[in-house]
Amino acid sequence: MTPRHLLALPFVLLATPVLAQDLTPAETAQVDAIVSDALAKTGVPSASIAIVRDGKIVLAKAYGKQSETLKDTSADRPYQIASISKQFTAAALLLLEDEGKLSLDDTVSKWLPGISGGDKIKLRQLLSHTSGLQDYWPQDYSFAAMAKATTPQGIVDRWAKKPLDFEPGAQWQYSNTAYVVAGMIVEKAAGKPLLAYLQEKIFKPLGMKAIDQDKAIGPAFPQGYGRYALGPVRPEKPSAPGWLYAAGELSMSAADLAKWDIARINRSLLPGDDWEAQETTVKLTDGTDTRYGLGVFVRNINGRVGIEHSGEAVGFISENVVYPKDKAAFVVLTNSWSAGAASQIAGKLAATFLPPPAKTASGDEAQAATKARVVFDQLRGGTLDRLLLTEDANYYFTPTAIADYRASLGPLGDPQSFTPRGGGTLRGGFVIRGYVIKYADRTLNLSTFFDPATGKIEQFLVTPSGQ
Numbered sequence: 001m002t003p004r005h006l007l008a009l010p011f012v013l014l015a016t017p018v019l020a021q022d023l024t025p026a027e028t029a030q031v032d033a034i035v036s037d038a039l040a041k042t043g044v045p046s047a048s049i050a051i052v053r054d055g056k057i058v059l060a061k062a063y064g065k066q067s068e069t070l071k072d073t074s075a076d077r078p079y080q081i082a083s084i085s086k087q088f089t090a091a092a093l094l095l096l097e098d099e100g101k102l103s104l105d106d107t108v109s110k111w112l113p114g115i116s117g118g119d120k121i122k123l124r125q126l127l128s129h130t131s132g133l134q135d136y137w138p139q140d141y142s143f144a145a146m147a148k149a150t151t152p153q154g155i156v157d158r159w160a161k162k163p164l165d166f167e168p169g170a171q172w173q174y175s176n177t178a179y180v181v182a183g184m185i186v187e188k189a190a191g192k193p194l195l196a197y198l199q200e201k202i203f204k205p206l207g208m209k210a211i212d213q214d215k216a217i218g219p220a221f222p223q224g225y226g227r228y229a230l231g232p233v234r235p236e237k238p239s240a241p242g243w244l245y246a247a248g249e250l251s252m253s254a255a256d257l258a259k260w261d262i263a264r265i266n267r268s269l270l271p272g273d274d275w276e277a278q279e280t281t282v283k284l285t286d287g288t289d290t291r292y293g294l295g296v297f298v299r300n301i302n303g304r305v306g307i308e309h310s311g312e313a314v315g316f317i318s319e320n321v322v323y324p325k326d327k328a329a330f331v332v333l334t335n336s337w338s339a340g341a342a343s344q345i346a347g348k349l350a351a352t353f354l355p356p357p358a359k360t361a362s363g364d365e366a367q368a369a370t371k372a373r374v375v376f377d378q379l380r381g382g383t384l385d386r387l388l389l390t391e392d393a394n395y396y397f398t399p400t401a402i403a404d405y406r407a408s409l410g411p412l413g414d415p416q417s418f419t420p421r422g423g424g425t426l427r428g429g430f431v432i433r434g435y436v437i438k439y440a441d442r443t444l445n446l447s448t449f450f451d452p453a454t455g456k457i458e459q460f461l462v463t464p465s466g467q
Contacts, residue, residue: 022058023051027352034348035063042339042464043233045225048075049345050254052322052329053353055265060255066335067223068235079222079333080213081257081318082248082311086179087278088198088260089246090127090295092186094274095201101189104277111185115156117164123185125168126178127294128282132164135175137243138428139459140337140447142314143392146239154242155180165429172282172290174427176247183246194246206263208256213313214241216251224315225336229379229462230412230444231404233336236315248311254331261322261329264307279307279324304354312337319346326354339463340445365420367455368433372448373418375460376437382406390451390458397460409462415439424450430458436465 023031035047046064050057062075070077096102102111102123108131109118117132125131136159137143159177166173183194190197195212203210216222217238224236263269278294291298297308304323311318315335319342322329330349332342371388378384384402386394421434430449437444442464449459 022053022056028059030352031059031061031349032063034352035061035345038341038345038348039064042336042341042344043227043230044334044336044339044341045233046073046222046335047341047345048077048079048222048254048333049349050075050258050329050331051349051353052258052261052265052331053327055262055327057255057258057262060253060258062254067219067221069219070222075255076253077222078209078211078216078251078253078256079318079335080216080224080248080251080311080313080316081320081333082213082244082313082316083176084257084309084311084318084320085244085246085248085250086127087295087309088202088250089179089182089186089194090278091202091270091274092190092194092197093123093127093182094270094277094294096186096189098271098274102185108181108185111188112156112181115160115181116162117168121168123182124282124294126182126185128290128292129172129174129178130169130282130284130290131175131178131181132166132168132171132173133160133175133177133181134162134165135159135173135428136177136180137247138174138430138432138449139392139396140312140461141396141459142237142239144395146243146314149240150242152180152184152242152245155245156184165426167285169285171426172284172288172292176244179247180245186246195249202260202269205269206259208252208259210250210252210256213244213249213251221251222316222335224313225338226315227336227338228401228404228408230408230464233338236337239314244313248313254333257320257331257333258329261320261331264322265324265327265329301350310343317342319343321346321350323350323354328354338461340465365423365433368424368431368448368450369418369420369435371450371455371457372433372435372446372460375457376409376418376446376462379405379460379462380409380412382410388457389460390454390456393456393458393460405462412439412442415444437462 046066048062051059060075062073104124108121121131226236227233282290299306307322318333330346332345334342415437417438419436424431424433435446445465447461
């Protein structure tokens, strides 16, 4: 019996509804089917969702197993929303600018000395991922240093004093490091901790309950899970305190995050020009549109403008998509980081409540694909040439990990196809490449990070696609 069989039954039995009266029974049944099917196919233990329609929450509901200790399932419990927190950090800087305490055109060096390129990097470039500061956590796993507590200054000292990856404004590269710097500047300008400022200016006025994710750990909170390839779903050990901070420090329920989405839809709480600034995409010095504003992606999603951001913490993946013109939003919080259930559910909910037009899909790649296939075949057989991996990747592939890869992938045999998904993109000094691995009865996703200097693999994660 596979984990998906074990998990499929409780999804509906343990679902707990809130504010469901505005959906018809048929619509609620559709939502239940979408969520339970995605959880069953991916092995993700639980999801907590909120749906905004016509500018109000019409459904908030939790499904499945939230932890090893919680006996019931509640939509009120906070999940770690990770990088969705970035839009709140960006909002804090916008509000401080409204108060005359700083300008987004200030240089970083005006506020924090010793940052690489600080005399050239503008605060708005921190928020738009165009600063050139190298990302400190590009991996989709918890690397060795995360076992020990850190501080914002500790992150800055190790990563924000490296040479810039590019001249500020010349490229777009996702950078958690830049948001740590931004958070430290918020605290200097506000004269109080970042979370205290957000509580005062945003969370209390909107009636939101938000807490530090480092404190949302223990028997009363949802627990993060993971798996190696298609192996058993296992509880994840949280990172030590301090690793997400302004880049992703918040935990909240789906309904609380939806209250923020409603403020975005209604252009309330923040001045209208702040919302506009956050949602205006930034252009690089060569005129290229980054499709990113200040803390949010601005996407064309099936012909609609969607303000979107996902989040990944240890054992958690979240997705938040707002369609301002449609007065709709979809929040999906999940407690596993080993599958893309959150984005799949959000997409299917949008397709259900906002019927879209047909989807549009948007070297040496051949050598990278060959190396990825070699490592995949090695793991299927339970062997691994560790010379092909970086130090962090070798830390990740413990004997348990290798055993789970072999036990879950070996019986599948040879895949029917092993196909690259687009070209490589740069992040955190690594080249990110994705692959789709198809079998007769299932499809897998492979996420790889390559070190361009050595050709070694920094990340190699196999997950079920849910397709």
